[in-house]
Amino acid sequence: MHTNSLYQEVILDHNRKPRNYGKLDHASHHATGHNPLCGDRLDITLQLEDDQINNIAFQGESCAICKASASMMTAAVKGKSRENAEILIHEFRELATGKLDTNQPHHLGRLTVFSGIRDLPTRVKCAILPWHTLHAALNSLDGASTEADDSAPTIPNHS
């Protein structure tokens, strides 16, 4: 693939001006995601009321792919029910690992801009980390790690 098709303007824009960036003071759910491959960390805080995500924010140090994925994810799930958010999480994981048939109906919308990531196995984790972390937060798990992910190929942490 051509990498430029991954670093598209929409991704670069979300990297430059991330949406929902920060930390919610009165979060009902939170989790920290960690990618030991690069040391990137991501904190997600959200307010869940009647099983609906009323507000969500993220912050952390990460690469452009991870930050744009987190930014677009928060925009996509805000206002959605927990159930619908979990559907998006599932579909995004399938997309990033090349298992989603984008010709079939799905709910990802502009998030399909990340479809090219499937050709870069070392970067799949960067895109998926925010979604793992959201899943952990929604399920009141403390955190998520890309290394606990069995849907992406494992890239050992080596020099």
Add this chain to the structure above:
Amino acid sequence: MTPVNASLKSDVSSSPDWEKIRADFPILQLNIGGKPLAYLDNAASSQMPQQVIDRLVRYQTTQHANINRAVHYLSEVATLEYHNARCKLQQFINAREDREVIFTSGTTDSINLVMHGYGRKFIKAGDEIILTTLEHHSNIVPWQMLANEKGATIRVVPINDKGEVEIDEYEKLFNERTKFVGLIHVSNALGTINPIKGMIDFAHRHGVPVLIDGAQAAPHITIDVQALDCDFYVFSAHKLCGPTGVGILYGKAALLEAMQPFKGGGDMITSVTFEKTIYNTIPHKFEAGTPPIAAAIGFGAAVEYLTAIGIEQIAAYELGLLEYATACLNDIPGVRIIGTAAEKTAVISFAIDGIHPHDIGTILNQDGIAVRTGHHCAQPVMQRFNVPATSRASFAFYNKKTEVDALVAGIKTVQKIFL
């Protein structure tokens, strides 16, 4: 036995033909996504010349059997060739005796061997082990495991803003509890060459043995373990144009003899009953089980290849690449070189303002440029410079200036995309 020669023998009066030497490496002819490969990740693993590949093929097609066992022809040939490989390594590092060279699975295995064989026998509660901030995780974690088990303490030598070990601080750490020193010869993350000779001498004045992690030094610096007087020296084949899965531990014979075995099994014994096992002599005491015979023979061929070019010639050529690349990168606004030691091998770690190393690596890859991005298994170094990760270009003697130019153009592309 057919000798393995580089394309041009070393000759002090003339410089080697580097273009011709480059042609020894078939993998360098690859195109990556339509762009010629610029392989600048040599500190992680180097490439293999045809001469070493041919040696592996010859072993596997005409010489392979298990060693030290049967009396048949192939077993004798394989045993002899494995022994010859040990002797080549002995010569390469100027060890006094071939039995001081132990084949291991690599640098990490060698350090773990010393931790188990020496550390677990001789390090006690309250003892102190000195390491530097520059160490690779492989020379940190085994000693932490030992310290936790024994109740010993790790003392860490700081580095300055250029990435050089602070020798005054190193010397201040010594006291009567100091029982071991682990030093990286050349930093994999920054390229800093440590002044190990003086550091070894200082430790010896306190009666403390020193292990040198030479994984990044052996490909670029002539190693003379007798002149250094180090107690242990370790490195891997795959960073010296050899195969993966093999490395060596050099140890002074008296120390190796005093150590306990690391792994138990076949080959490392003289006799076994269920009541008692008598261990074999060195080096066999530390080579339990069938060793990586083919890889060890390939390792021997690799050091022969490098010696034929000449390590001094290689170092001089790589220094030229380092100086050129350093000047080029310093000229790019927004690029910061991390690790500016006075003495360096051809390793350049760098950061680009506002751009994550993984994005840099992915975009450079699009232009066929292979660099390492990440913490380089040296997180304490990253913490010292307050960065989560860096991008690292590391050069070998088969790299050329046009590949530096490709890197510079690639970095400018990265900056343009993220403008």
